[in-house]
Amino acid sequence: MTSETDQQRRQVLKGAISASTLAMVAASGLLLPKQLLAHWPKDAFNAETVEDALLTLLGQAEVAEDSAVSFKVGTPPSYAVNGASVPIQILSNIANIERIAVLVEKNPFPLAMSLDITPAVRLPFKSMIKIREDSQVIAIIRANGKLYKTSRFVEVDIGGCG
Amino acid sequence: MGLASKDRLRAKIKGDDTTVRVLLSHPMHTGRAKNDADELIPAQFIQDIRCWRNEEEVLTIKCGTATAKNPYFSFQLVGGAIGDRIRIRWVDNVGAKGSVDTTVI
Numbered sequence: 001m002t003s004e005t006d007q008q009r010r011q012v013l014k015g016a017i018s019a020s021t022l023a024m025v026a027a028s029g030l031l032l033p034k035q036l037l038a039h040w041p042k043d044a045f046n047a048e049t050v051e052d053a054l055l056t057l058l059g060q061a062e063v064a065e066d067s068a069v070s071f072k073v074g075t076p077p078s079y080a081v082n083g084a085s086v087p088i089q090i091l092s093n094i095a096n097i098e099r100i101a102v103l104v105e106k107n108p109f110p111l112a113m114s115l116d117i118t119p120a121v122r123l124p125f126k127s128m129i130k131i132r133e134d135s136q137v138i139a140i141i142r143a144n145g146k147l148y149k150t151s152r153f154v155e156v157d158i159g160g161c162g
Numbered sequence: 163m164g165l166a167s168k169d170r171l172r173a174k175i176k177g178d179d180t181t182v183r184v185l186l187s188h189p190m191h192t193g194r195a196k197n198d199a200d201e202l203i204p205a206q207f208i209q210d211i212r213c214w215r216n217e218e219e220v221l222t223i224k225c226g227t228a229t230a231k232n233p234y235f236s237f238q239l240v241g242g243a244i245g246d247r248i249r250i251r252w253v254d255n256v257g258a259k260g261s262v263d264t265t266v267i
Binding site for chain 1: 240
């Protein structure tokens, strides 16, 4: 008698659980695009080459070199005593910037940061990054579906990825 | 989440725009450095930083390990007025979170 009730209870519970699981799956399915956008792009940040990182992050790796991007790395430019904190500054007149990525070619994981820009943001953007050794530092801007790339070679006295 | 919160945020009107400067307090361990006992320090770094002006989300910064210790960012927001609320929230790879807000001066 008791075991029968237990059996029934189990069934009911099972049903309830799977129903709620389904509901959760459906909900997450609906939310998927937003969550994907909000999610940290692990593959891009764990990519070990510049090309892989760009391909994963931006979906394309073909870029136009462009002088419309002003990119400064280090103080004085192109030199850094301490690779653990190298100032960078990105300035550009390109309109409709959607995303900016900063990559350090010789770092174990080249992608340093990725910015999602809304029209409310105006450059210049300044920050500090780590650079392991003398390396090209690359800034990629995506605007209007095109990629604009600028790079600077930076000499580093003390590596900053220890 | 255990981290001393000393994040700093300044927002100031400069000309027509708002200049925002952020200094977060975070060790940004890459997972490669060793401590005095020659043991690897596990990776802990900020992954996601978001910035709101009033209720509008204006900027998302995704960081890898190559962002320097105590991350610093500076950028401009188009327009703005004294009294606007600027809010920054961040989260790192182990789930520690922080938030800081200020009003534009």
